[in-house]
Amino acid sequence: YDEVQQTLCTGKVIRTWVVWDNMNVDTCVQEFQITNFSIDSVSFPNDVVISCDNDPNPDSLDGIINLSFDSFDEDWPHINGLDVTSGLCNLLVSYTDHENTYCGGSSRLIREWRVMDWCTNQVRIQHQTIEMPDEEGPEISCEPLLIFESEQINCTTDLILELPEIVDNCSEIIQVQVITGKGVFTFDDDILIIPDYNIARDTIIYVAYDACWQQGTCEQVIVLEDHLTPTVICDENTAVSLTGYTADLDPSTLQAIVHWTTFDDGTYDNCGIDSIRVRRMETTACGESQGW
Secondary structure (H helix, E strand, O other): OEEEEEOOOOEEEEEEEEEEOOOOEEEEEEEEEEOOOOHHHOEOOOOEEOOOOOOOOHHHHOOOOOOOOOOOOOOOOEEOOEEOOOOEOOEEEEEEEEEEEOOOOOEEEEEEEEEEEOOOOEEEEEEEEEEEOOOOOOEEEOOOEEEEEOOOOOOOEEEEEEOOEEEOOOOOEEEEEEEEOOEEEEOOOOEEEEEEEOOOEEEEEEEEEEOOOOEEEEEEEEEEEOOOOOEOOEOOOOOOOOOOOOOOOOHHHOOOOOOHHHOEOOOEOOOOOOOOOOOOOOEOOOOOEOOO
């Protein structure tokens, strides 16, 4: 049987062993001294670098490996791997965080650990640095292809671009730009209008910057299509002289060379004329149409 003798900071267990047989009884007393933990044996958490969107509370840091790749815990002070949290025998632990914020959601915590031996009133203080940098750029989602139709008069369009969907794990978005064949433009609102855009096919790049100037990009193909047919204007009747004509020659053997500009009277297209071909509208004596 055990007898426990305990005070506030000390204690012992007196264990009495009893052995007997049919004729005899014998006893033996064994004492266990209860020894307090030494405050000098407490190991404090190491410095750690975590993502800016992680929870820096000690219980959330359990199992995170820091840059030194050591085997110590990063969460609570401990003795031989046993965490000293709200209290361990004669030891009490507390901490205070001092946060320094720099760009965006990045910050640095200086955690002041305080361990007290309430039996001796001895106190140990140590600091832990918890870095939480913003090392990831924004994520941008944009449509892979946008098609625009050219205007009726000019082979251009007002390129109307909507602000793409942008997310960032820690920081706010401070700037969104578009790199195009016409230059670099910046969104001032949810809509960006680039007037007189005249590039038939262009690959533009959206670039988003967060408060730490980390960037994310997204590519988009812009196609400018011409859906309008050319407007053809020509002379209704054109008289052409045959060269070398005499009364005794067969007219069917004579020829004439006429430039297409002779027939054209202001043909136009909003995106330009690629080629012009001319032919006679009448058929030949054999009923065949004239070639171009």
